Amino acid sequence: MITILAQAGGSFFRHRSNKPSCVEDNGICPSWAIHHLDRYWPRLWEHVQLVLISTVIGFAIAFALALLAHRRRWLVPPITNVTGILYTIPSVAAFFLLLPITGRGTLTAVIALASYTLLIFFRNIIDGLDGVPAEAVDAGRGMGFTDRQLLWRVELPLAIPTILAGLRIALTTTVGLAALAFFAGAGGLGEALNSQKEFQTNVIVAGGMCVVLAAVLDASVLLGQRLLTPWSKARSPA
Amino acid sequence: MTPVASVGGQFHAALDFIFHERTGPGGAQVGGSQLWSLIATHLELTFAAVGIAIAVALPLGLWLGHTRRGSFVAVTVANIGRAVPSIGLVFLFFAILGAGFSNITLALVLLAIPPILTNTYTGMREVDREVVDAARGMGMRGTRIISQVELPLALPLIFGGIRISTVNVIATATLGPFGGVVTLGDPIINPSSYGDAGRLGAAIVVAAFAVVAEVALSAVQRAVTPRGLKVGGRNARRQARFIPKRRAQPAP
Amino acid sequence: MDRSSAPGGPLLVNSTNTAQPEGPSPHPKAATLELRHVSKRYPGTDRPAITDLSLEVPAGDICVLVGPSGCGKTTAMRLVNRMIELSGGDILLDGSSIRERRPAELRRHIGYAIQQIGLFPHQTVADNIATVPRLLGWDKDRIRARVDELIALIGLDPELVRRRYPGQLSGGQAQRVGVARALAADPPLLLMDEPFGAIDPINRMNLQNEFLRLQNELRKTVVFVTHDIDEAIKMGDRIAVLKEGGVLAQYAPPAELLMRPADEFVAGFVGADAALKRLALGRVSEVKLRPAPEIRDGEPPAAARERARDAGLPYPLLVDEAGRPSAWLRDGGEQAPVLHLAPDEVLRNALDGLLRSEVQYAAVLNGDGRARGVLSVGAIHDFLASEEQG
Numbered sequence: 001m002i003t004i005l006a007q008a009g010g011s012f013f014r015h016r017s018n019k020p021s022c023v024e025d026n027g028i029c030p031s032w033a034i035h036h037l038d039r040y041w042p043r044l045w046e047h048v049q050l051v052l053i054s055t056v057i058g059f060a061i062a063f064a065l066a067l068l069a070h071r072r073r074w075l076v077p078p079i080t081n082v083t084g085i086l087y088t089i090p091s092v093a094a095f096f097l098l099l100p101i102t103g104r105g106t107l108t109a110v111i112a113l114a115s116y117t118l119l120i121f122f123r124n125i126i127d128g129l130d131g132v133p134a135e136a137v138d139a140g141r142g143m144g145f146t147d148r149q150l151l152w153r154v155e156l157p158l159a160i161p162t163i164l165a166g167l168r169i170a171l172t173t174t175v176g177l178a179a180l181a182f183f184a185g186a187g188g189l190g191e192a193l194n195s196q197k198e199f200q201t202n203v204i205v206a207g208g209m210c211v212v213l214a215a216v217l218d219a220s221v222l223l224g225q226r227l228l229t230p231w232s233k234a235r236s237p238a
Numbered sequence: 239m240t241p242v243a244s245v246g247g248q249f250h251a252a253l254d255f256i257f258h259e260r261t262g263p264g265g266a267q268v269g270g271s272q273l274w275s276l277i278a279t280h281l282e283l284t285f286a287a288v289g290i291a292i293a294v295a296l297p298l299g300l301w302l303g304h305t306r307r308g309s310f311v312a313v314t315v316a317n318i319g320r321a322v323p324s325i326g327l328v329f330l331f332f333a334i335l336g337a338g339f340s341n342i343t344l345a346l347v348l349l350a351i352p353p354i355l356t357n358t359y360t361g362m363r364e365v366d367r368e369v370v371d372a373a374r375g376m377g378m379r380g381t382r383i384i385s386q387v388e389l390p391l392a393l394p395l396i397f398g399g400i401r402i403s404t405v406n407v408i409a410t411a412t413l414g415p416f417g418g419v420v421t422l423g424d425p426i427i428n429p430s431s432y433g434d435a436g437r438l439g440a441a442i443v444v445a446a447f448a449v450v451a452e453v454a455l456s457a458v459q460r461a462v463t464p465r466g467l468k469v470g471g472r473n474a475r476r477q478a479r480f481i482p483k484r485r486a487q488p489a490p
Numbered sequence: 491m492d493r494s495s496a497p498g499g500p501l502l503v504n505s506t507n508t509a510q511p512e513g514p515s516p517h518p519k520a521a522t523l524e525l526r527h528v529s530k531r532y533p534g535t536d537r538p539a540i541t542d543l544s545l546e547v548p549a550g551d552i553c554v555l556v557g558p559s560g561c562g563k564t565t566a567m568r569l570v571n572r573m574i575e576l577s578g579g580d581i582l583l584d585g586s587s588i589r590e591r592r593p594a595e596l597r598r599h600i601g602y603a604i605q606q607i608g609l610f611p612h613q614t615v616a617d618n619i620a621t622v623p624r625l626l627g628w629d630k631d632r633i634r635a636r637v638d639e640l641i642a643l644i645g646l647d648p649e650l651v652r653r654r655y656p657g658q659l660s661g662g663q664a665q666r667v668g669v670a671r672a673l674a675a676d677p678p679l680l681l682m683d684e685p686f687g688a689i690d691p692i693n694r695m696n697l698q699n700e701f702l703r704l705q706n707e708l709r710k711t712v713v714f715v716t717h718d719i720d721e722a723i724k725m726g727d728r729i730a731v732l733k734e735g736g737v738l739a740q741y742a743p744p745a746e747l748l749m750r751p752a753d754e755f756v757a758g759f760v761g762a763d764a765a766l767k768r769l770a771l772g773r774v775s776e777v778k779l780r781p782a783p784e785i786r787d788g789e790p791p792a793a794a795r796e797r798a799r800d801a802g803l804p805y806p807l808l809v810d811e812a813g814r815p816s817a818w819l820r821d822g823g824e825q826a827p828v829l830h831l832a833p834d835e836v837l838r839n840a841l842d843g844l845l846r847s848e849v850q851y852a853a854v855l856n857g858d859g860r861a862r863g864v865l866s867v868g869a870i871h872d873f874l875a876s877e878e879q880g
Contacts, residue, residue: 026333088452089445090409096426096441100248139608142573142681143622143671144598157612172320179323183426193329197416200333207326214321231612231655 029201037205039192044209046187050178051217054110055170058117065118066125070155071147076126083119091116091177095184104185112184113177117170124166128159161232164225168218175214179207252438264431273422273443280421280447283339283411287346288404294347295354296396303362303392304384312359319352324410328417337418345417349410350403357399361392394463401455408448422447520549520711521678523570527579530565530736538577539565540736547728549678550709554726556716558759562736563715567681570713571600583679598625601672601680601710605687607664609656615641615667616652622675640670645700662693669701673708680712686721698724719760723748723767731756745771749877765874769838774831774854777873779863782853784809785819794819803851803864814859818849828853831865841870 022029062083069075089097094112102108132155140154179190189206196202226233259270302308331345365388373387389396412423425432425440432440524546531538540562547553555563568574570581572593581588588596609618616637623633638648644666656664665686672680686694686701698721705712716722722729723744731739731747733755740752748768751757761767785794785806794806805818808825817825829843829852844850844867853861 084452085449088405088448090405090412090448092409092412092423092426093441093445093448096437097445100245100438133606133608133611135604135606135608136610137608138573139602139604139668140610140621142571142597142602142604144594144596144625146594149625154610154612158610169320172317175321176323179325190323190325193323193326197329198333200330203326203329203333207323207330210323210326211318211321214317218317218321229612231657 023199023201026198026200028204033201033205040189040205040209043187043189043192043206044213046191047175047178047181047189047210047213050106050109050113050181050186050188051171051174051213054113054178055117055167055174057110058114058170059121059167061114062118062121063125066122066129067151069122069126070129070151079122080119083115083122086115087119089115091180092183095180099184106184106186108184109178109181109186109188113174113181116177117174120166120170120173121163124169125159125163128162128166129155131162132158160228161225164221164228168221171217171221172214175210175217179210248434248438249442251435252442255433255435255439256443262431262436263433266431268425268432268436269439273440276420276422276424276440277443277447279414279419280408280411280423283343283346283414283419283421284404284407286339286343287350287407287411288400290343290347291350291354291403292400295351296358299355299358299396300362300384300389303359304380304388306363308359309363312356315352316356319349319356322349324349324406325413325416328410328413332417339419342414342417342419346407346410350407353402353406354396354399357395357402358392361395361399362388364395365391390464394459397455397459397462401452401459404455405448405452408444408451412444519676519678520709521584522549522582523547523553523679523711523713524582524585525566525570525579526582528566528569528576528581528736529578530562530569530574531577537735540569540577542579543732543736543738544579545730545738545741547711547713549711551727552705552712552714552725554714554716554722554729555732556719556722556726556729556759557732557739558734559717561732561734563717563732564683566732566736567683567713567715570679571597571602571681573597598622598675599677599679601675601677601682603668603672603680603682603685605684607668607685607688609659609664609667609671611656614653614655615659618656618667619671619674621671622677626675628675636674640674641667643673643704644670661689662697665689665697666700669704673710678711680710682712683715684717685714687716701725720767723771731759745877749874766838768874768877769841769870770836772837772873773833774835774837774840774865775833777837777865777869779854779865779869782807782815782861782864784813784815784861786811791819791823801864803866805849807853807861807864809861812859815853815855815861818851830855833862837870837873840865841867844870 023032065079065083069079091112094115095108098108098111102111136154136158137150140150145153178188179193181188182190182194189210192206193203255269256273257270259267259272262268299312302312327345327349328342331341335341335344362384369387369391370383373383378386411419411421412426414421415424415427422440422444425436426444429437525543528540528543529538530540543562543566545553555566557563565574569576570583570588572588576589583596583600609615610621616634619637619640620633623636628636637652641648641651646663646666651659651663651667656667659667665688669682669685672682686697689697702725714722714725716725726744728741728743729747730741733739739759740747740756742750742752745768747756748760748764748771751760751764757764780801780803783794783798783801783803783806785791785808787808787810791806798804798806805820805826807815807828808817808819809815815828815830818828820826826848828849829847831840831843831852831854833854833856840852844852844865850867852865854863854865856862
């Protein structure tokens with residue numbers, strides 16, 4: 001462990017100012033990174049698209065499933081099992097399992113990534129609906145809401161925090177997994193990683209972009225949650 | 239060949255690869271029993287990484303959870319752990335340290351730590367304060383409380399974390415060949431020696447492994463759940479007698 | 491069906507309110523409610539939750555369903571708005587069966603207030619109250635006006651409270667908002683399931699009084715469920731005591747329930763201090779008074795003493811120039827303080843005062859301060875005895 005740190009630290013300090021030998025010595029070279037940023041933007045954009053498209057599709061499917069299972073609770077275990085298997089299958093394996101069917105490209109990656117999110121979304125939506133205070137549901141029904149009105153006006157709004165928590169988890173994990181999408185020929189930051197995998201700086205820049213992207217998406221959802229749930233801010237009893 | 243038949247054919251070839259040894263495009267013997275060495279390396283990597291991760295994360299998580307400190311650490315570790323691409327870690331360690339079993343193991347250890355740490359911490363923290371108070375009131379001291387009260391109650395969540403880590407490591411160990419470790423990922427990453435059937439076959443085996451590990455560890459997790467925790471709670475409310483759907487319990 | 495012919499109208503414990511001997515006419519939109527041989531059985535249980543329950547609630551009355559846990563009182567209430575479906579029998583709202591209406595539509599015309607309140611945490615107080623009016627399609631201005639009217643009605647300030655969220659309300663405020671929400675669409679029938687149950691006793695008393703004050707103005711038909719016999723006696727125009735299995739033990743106004751319980755069960759449920767509870771419902775004006783033997787300062791006492799003995803009283807009553815009683819005139823010229831009572835004073839408080847007085851007789855005063863008569867402990871006893879005999 002100490003040797004690793006010493007090695008990394010050493011390369012950092014020794015080669016910081018000296019551009020060519022920094023690259024040759026496989027060090028951590030900020031100046032190289034800054035000069036070559038433009039080769040990352042297309043990969044980043046691909047990555048963002050992959051993440052957003054997969055998450056949206058995964059959410060849509062899981063949402064439909066959750067609405068179906070909400071009033072038919074016996075559906076929850078089978079759906080959980082199936083989405084659970086999709087979740088467990090490693091993405092790399094999934095890409096290649098899909099290869100014969102959907103070929104190389106973005107479609108394969110999106111299908112695999114979206115399937116991965118199904119369990120997370122489904123479980124969180126169901127849990128969110130479960131967490132709605134029973135007395136609010138009883139009062140709503142007693143006042144004359146139909147089941148559908150109850151769902152859209154009372155249950156779902158109150159389930160938003162839990163659902164968005166699931167969205168955050170899904171987004172951050174999909175960012176990490178999309179780095180493998182290059183296996184399916186879908187590009188992304190993984191492509192950048194793979195193209196110069198021995199070069200420390202490249203790995204750090206591409207990997208770092210993943211982390212930053214995940215953080216940005218996470219924070220955006222948090223912000224969205226604050227905007228959507230004004231009642232949770234107001235906590236002081238009069 | 240129609241598309242369906244072609245797909246079917248490819249999967250058939252892949253299954254054949256799994257069960258029957260043959261000479262691959264590169265000339266070497268591949269498939270069938272040759273897969274065992276790949277499987278063995280894959281498992282070695284998995285056990286090593288998860289084992290070390292448990293050794294590091296479990297005590298830390300137990301201590302943090304018991305003393306109820308460091309919630310910020312636990313949450314941040316969880317978030318970062320999720321965002322860092324696994325392949326990035328593998329490449330980074332390869333780039334810094336070069337190829338080798340221990341190097342890649344290190345990368346996988348870092349990957350495996352967050353779920354175990356977070357789940358152990360959460361499991362310990364969620365133990366009812368009153369239970370701990372009662373134990374303390376009966377005269378139990380720190381380590382005793384951990385081992386006899388908090389740990390058994392936190393066990394389900396802890397095993398959940400181990401389960402998640404193990405499946406993640408199994409998945410990421412597929413990338414081992416990038417670091418020179420020949421695991422089940424080799425036919426996927428270097429298909430030239432194995433052929434298309436080999437690539438698909440390995441993918442099937444990896445997927446199967448992950449699912450088996452998940453199912454087995456889930457069973458273990460259920461087995462270590464103290465019986466008292468399984469009944470009661472939300473499920474009991476839902477299953478309570480006169481409720482066909484999820485409604486508030488009608489008071490008589 | 492056991493209905494008493496005793497005068498109706500709510501009898502308020504709060505002695506600053508004036509009781510009305512006959513109830514004012516019910517709110518024009520108050521409905522009559524009839525339960526006709528209602529039964530409810532859950533599949534897989536051997537005993538029914540409700541067995542052949544019949545009762546009628548006249549428009550504008552508060553009918554309290556009371557009984558021990560498990561007697562079926564909440565089940566009975568929830569049958570009315572079809573939150574639970576009938577197994578047998580029928581329920582008629584203003585003469586028409588509830589079975590003939592779609593549940594959601596039926597419920598929009600029945601007010602519903604439950605123990606845990608169930609305010610929607612994600613909506614403001616105004617939105618919560620506006621729920622049913624919105625469902626019924628009222629226009630925005632009408633809703634806004636109604637919301638403000640209701641918030642004021644429950645004793646809160648619309649400006650302050652309208653935009654608050656339930657999480658920002660105290661328990662008592664939340665409960666009031668719950669009642670306002672139930673009243674929002676001006677329903678002809680109100681169902682309340684232990685609406686004040688989750689509150690501390692002091693606030694509960696305030697809320698009960700406020701609700702009674704409201705009811706005095708609105709005169710809605712109310713079905714009120716409680717397990718607390720004291721609350722039942724305080725709130726109810728008619729009380730239905732239920733036994734296990736939803737069996738009706740007695741259905742009568744509070745006074746009758748207290749003084750003439752139908753059986754052992756009701757007597758036990760009502761409690762060992764039924765007489766004192768009854769006195770909490772009565773006023774001094776209902777008791778027969780003795781004539782006051784007045785004596786002015788300076789008058790010779792002999793004649794007054796004679797008059798006192800004739801009235802069955804120990805001493806004459808000393809009055810001032812205006813004729814207002816000031817003291818009892820004891821033998822030997824000593825004066826003893828005299829307890830003054832207003833005619834609308836609650837009998838229980840009057841008895842309390844008498845027991846603590848030096849002289850166990852009190853002067854009951856008119857508006858001008860002059861005595862209209864003398865109240866004795868014996869008279870109170872006679873009053874109760876006459877009630878017992880019916």
